[in-house]
Each structure stands twice: as C-alpha cells, then as structure tokens.
Amino acid sequence: MTPPLRQPTAPAVHASPAADPITWAAVRRTVVGASIVGAFLGFIGAFGTLHIPILLRMVYMLPISWAGALLGLLTFRLTCRLLPQFNDRRWLQGLISGVIMTPPMTLVAWATPHITPHGGDPISALPGYSFVTLVSCLGFSSLAVGLNRHAHLLATHASPSPTPPPVRFLERLPLKLRGAEVWAVEAEDHYLRLHTSKGQDLILLRLADAVAELEGIEGAQVHRSWWVARDAIADARRGDGRAVLTLKDGSEVPVSRTYARLLREQGWI
Structure with a gap:
C-alpha cells in the first residue's frame, strides 16, 4: 500500500483567513x-x-x-x-x-x-x-x-498555541550539518545520503525509519530510495513516462510510478 504524503501540522499562531469567523x-x-x-x-x-x-x-x-x-x-x-x-x-x-x-x-x-x-x-x-x-x-x-x-x-x-514538537530526524544530522535544511534523503545500501543546505553526508539508518522521523517537515517519499522535502524542489519535469525532480543542489531525483499519482494529486508535478 502506498504511504500518504506527509504534511506538517501548521502551528495555529494566527487565525486562518479561511476559518469560519462565526462560532x-x-x-x-x-x-x-x-x-x-x-x-x-x-x-x-x-x-x-x-x-x-x-x-x-x-x-x-x-x-x-x-x-x-x-x-x-x-x-x-x-x-x-x-x-x-x-x-x-x-x-x-x-x-x-x-x-x-x-x-x-x-x-x-x-x-x-x-x-x-x-x-x-x-x-x-x-x-x-x-x-x-x-x-x-x-x-x-x-x-x-x-x-x-x-x-x-x-x-x-x-491560551498560547502549543509549540509543535521538534523534528526527531534533525538530531541525527552530523555535527557539520547541524542547523541545515534537510532537502532530501537518499538510500545507498545500508546508509542514507543526506542532501542539505550545508552539503551532503552519510549516516547509518534505514530509509523507512528516516521517513518516520522526518514527520514535521513537508515532504514525501517519491521513490523506494528517495524522500524529498517539498521546499527543496527547484524544478519538476516529465519525460519518457517518468517524472524527475531537480533539487536546489542540482541533484536529480527519480519519481517512481507508484508515487507519481499521489504527487500529482498534491500538485507537486
């Protein structure tokens, strides 16, 4: 079964304009x-x-x-x-x-x-x-x-709005990447390659565990080997029946057919 796209829970600091003003x-x-x-x-x-x-x-x-x-x-x-x-x-x-x-x-x-x-x-x-x-x-x-x-x-x-819980995955970032934006996570054998705003590095972790700990960042698994943050996408194109996402660091991410329909429904591609 295809997992749903993960969306962050937005903090309710201000009233939503679309919210019903009549209570x-x-x-x-x-x-x-x-x-x-x-x-x-x-x-x-x-x-x-x-x-x-x-x-x-x-x-x-x-x-x-x-x-x-x-x-x-x-x-x-x-x-x-x-x-x-x-x-x-x-x-x-x-x-x-x-x-x-x-x-x-x-x-x-x-x-x-x-x-x-x-x-x-x-x-x-x-x-x-x-x-x-x-x-x-x-x-x-x-x-x-x-x-x-x-x-x-x-x-x-x-009644101040509760602070959203921190993203657990950020605690796994190597010291040189601390404070960076996580753009994508790519599975390489038993390791994960982290694509961030401060560069790349490898950590030992399963992709499924990483996806669970990335809850709180708007993103989605787009391939059996890739998770991508929505804000990291610089370009999206289709060709030969497949979609490809280009990240801010120039990396190209394949989108498998399994996830393409969900991404289209969410307006990613």
Whole structure:
C-alpha cells in the first residue's frame, strides 16, 4: 500500500483567513449585545414607537434586534467569504455587512409596527426608516466586531498555541550539518545520503525509519530510495513516462510510478 504524503501540522499562531469567523461563542456575545441595543431602542422609542407603552416597545424591539443579530452574523459570514482579502480588516468587513443588511432590516422595522394595536407608518415613511436603520446596522456591526475581536485577543493571550514538537530526524544530522535544511534523503545500501543546505553526508539508518522521523517537515517519499522535502524542489519535469525532480543542489531525483499519482494529486508535478 502506498504511504500518504506527509504534511506538517501548521502551528495555529494566527487565525486562518479561511476559518469560519462565526462560532457559538460569537453568536452568544452578539445576541447579548443585540439585547442591549434592543432595550435601548425600545427605551428611546426608536422608529416612531414612542407613543407605544414602554413594555410593549421592549416586546417589539427585542425580537427585531435578535433578528438583526442573526441576519448580521449571516451577512458578516457572507462578506468574509466574498472578500477574503479583507480578513485582516474585520472592521471593514463589519461595516460592509452592516450596509448589506440595511435594506431587509428597514422593511422589518417598517412593517413590524403594523401588527401592533397602534398600527404603523405609511409606506411614504420608508425613506426615514432607511437612514435610522443604516445607522443602527453600522453601529451594531461595529459593536459586534469589537466584542468578538476583544474576546479573540483575550483567548489568544490566555491560551498560547502549543509549540509543535521538534523534528526527531534533525538530531541525527552530523555535527557539520547541524542547523541545515534537510532537502532530501537518499538510500545507498545500508546508509542514507543526506542532501542539505550545508552539503551532503552519510549516516547509518534505514530509509523507512528516516521517513518516520522526518514527520514535521513537508515532504514525501517519491521513490523506494528517495524522500524529498517539498521546499527543496527547484524544478519538476516529465519525460519518457517518468517524472524527475531537480533539487536546489542540482541533484536529480527519480519519481517512481507508484508515487507519481499521489504527487500529482498534491500538485507537486
């Protein structure tokens, strides 16, 4: 059975841009913030509800705020996926999502009073609702981003990412090669020829044991006699039905048919 390509485990020092920005913790914080905003809007009688008793205003405003919070999370997630180049600028993504959610929230804010005993405003009042809703959506989006960013920073400092374990094979490097980058390991009888950024040398070890100890370096066994680090490949070409890898030191590494399919799937050749 062909062994899989070995890939290193990347340290989680920074949040991945491709990671989903919406977590259950973020949902909880956002809903709490929405409750505070809804209570405030109900207290001041926003959207023309000042004539409604304050208890009824609260009952009216809180569900709207919760609906806005969920819609805001969805639009923020959509914005992050459509504009990944701004993943390091969450404030901008939050403002964009606030603009996107304004039209549907304007309709909700205008239409909901019509189900109350006091009725609602005519459709001619819709433009006035748009401005107030835009300000509310932008403000709430900024608040949500701020709350979740602060929590993320606290979690990052409180729980530093674990340091990946050292590559065991590096302890086998001869003294003259210590600190070098391992580019390839080539089997020669009972020995292994090490191709590194500081030159070559031989050590007594089986290739299978070396491959196991090279865990942590992105690389793969490409031939029954060769293991190669991906960063060491300077060129890859195909000819006569076989692929050949050229290393940074000029060494040419044959790729056997057994491993060629896996390498193509990983985009090596």
